[in-house]
Amino acid sequence: MKVVLATLQEDVHCYGLRMLSAVLRRAGVETTLVFLGRQPRRWGVRRAAGTGEPRLPPPRAFEQLVELCRDADLVGLSVLTLHYRLSADLSAALRRRIHAPLVWGGIHPTVQPDESITHADIICRGEAEETLLEIVERLGAGRHLDGVAGTWERRDGSVIKNELRPPPADLDSLPDPDYSGAGHFVLEGGRLRPMTDALYLERTDGIYMTINARGCSLRCTYCCNSQYGRLFDWLRLRYRNADRIVDELAAAARRFPGLRGIKLSDDDFGDLSDEYIATFAAAYRARVGLPLGIPGFSPRNLTASKLDTLVGAGLEYVRLGIQSGSRAIRKLYGRPDTNQQILAAVNLVHRFDGRIRRFKIDMITDNPWESESDVLASVRLLMELPKPYVMTLFSLTLYPGTPLHTRAVREGLAQDGVEAGYRRHFYRFDQRNALNRILSLFRRRVVLPSRIERLVGAREHPWRFRWRYWWYQAEATLRTLTTPGWWRRTPAW
Secondary structure (H helix, E strand, O other): OEEEEEEOOOOOOOHHHHHHHHHHHHOOOEEEEEEOOOOOEEOOEEOOOOOOOOOOOOHHHHHHHHHHHOOOOEEEEEOOHHHHHHHHHHHHHHHOOOOOOEEEEOHHHHHOHHHHOOOOOEEEOOOOHHHHHHHHHHHHOOOOOOOOOOEEEEEOOEEEEOOOOOOOOOHHHOOOOOOOOOOEEEEEOOEEEEOOHHHHHHHHOOEEEEOOEEOOOOOOOOOOHHHHHHHOOOOOOEEOOHHHHHHHHHHHHHHOOOOOEEEEOOOOHHHOOHHHHHHHHHHHHHHOOOOEEEEEEOOOOOOHHHHHHHHHHOEEEEEEEEEOOOHHHHHHHOOOOOHHHHHHHHHHHHOOEOOEOEEEEEEEEOOOOOOHHHHHHHHHHHHHOOOOOEEEEEEOOOOOOOHHHHHHHHHOOOOOHHHHHHHOOOOOOOOOOHHHHHHHHHHOOOOOHHHHHHHHHHOOOHHHHHHHHHHHHHHHHHHHHOOOOOOOOOOOO
16 A cells, blocks of 8 residues: 655645654555655744745646655645645645545644535544555555544545544554655655655754653633534543653654754643653653753643752753633633742743753733733733743634634624635734734834833824834844844754
8 A cells, every 4th residue: 555645834844744644664664755845034034833824836846746646545734724725725736637536634624524525535533644554554545534533534425433542542653753764755846756764854943852751731712622622532642652652752862963942842841740751851851852842831720849840851852731811811822820939930931041042931912802901911911021031923813613713703803704714814914003013023122111102102193103114123133133142053842
């Protein structure tokens, strides 16, 4: 059996696709991975994943994809909601040129199965390592998918809807994600090129990304995890043995001598126990030793003991989800943290200044329930938090099926229905909004509170506001450039 797995995501880490390939290869199935996302450049510098406009692959790359799929027994496509329309178009184009069954997987088919099955022969719902392997075995034996949990199959004009499959309980039984590079292709320069080690390191800025723990104790109302929580036992954290995850990371360090860092992209790493983190940190320090980045913290689970242990093992990057300075909005989001807890967490990180070299804070804007006073509460909280930190500003995207989207449709606030989640990237906030522009200044390492106060006062006077905004932005950039050590090359976590 030969299986081709493709994605339109710009991020070539694509953990889910690599896990599926690893499971199939362990079973003796030949796989090909195709990364079709474009990662644009600005002034010759490759921009971060997620900043480009999602597009279909250019004609030359599409013909190469068709050629790769020509002798495949199954073609799979990983689908995010943002890429749903493009995935539908790509699937239609492929179906005209190839004869292999087409399977969709990922978050969108999981939460929106009815519309997804109209574009594919099969969809996988939920974590699909076990599901996809069973699909391949059934197709290899010439059998239909009746009773294969986690699948829907379109057959003879009807849809066979099998029950959901629980997520794998024993993550240690799964192989490491497939970073072999063999049979991997990436869109580069308008065509598909083999994924060499050098190209992989360039596209990832030398960061190896993996996931250790699956699940999340939070039920954020804007997040797809709220959907997983509805469908599966997602509140229970599943994680690998500490030595097992370090085995993977040590192998990655040997596999890619040019690695500059390791990133554990768990949703909720901070909920792991102190004992587990201590065991992991000791093994990581002894066997890997590369700079470590962990974004999975919230103010309620970031403790001094955990941070001290991880910093001792090489932790250099921390990311903290705050989302809003308004307690009412945080309650709307399902984030119960208080401003005191947030301030305590930020102060805790700053105890390790010089060792934690990159500290990010997440905030959300473009919320239809948010009043001007709510946004100003966010501005004031950011002014209160000690610098340095880098603030990432996200646009609230109402993804279909999430509690916030359901509420917005019910209240008539989602004017374009389900369409917004299919078009809007969460990095692209509304820059016409004066308060959003004020918030965006906190993305600089150095911001003077007096400047922020003046901008808040000038927001009712467009020309005065615009002039001050650009002046203060230039000033913040200059102050950042003159900060000692700003130029030190750190991984693009």
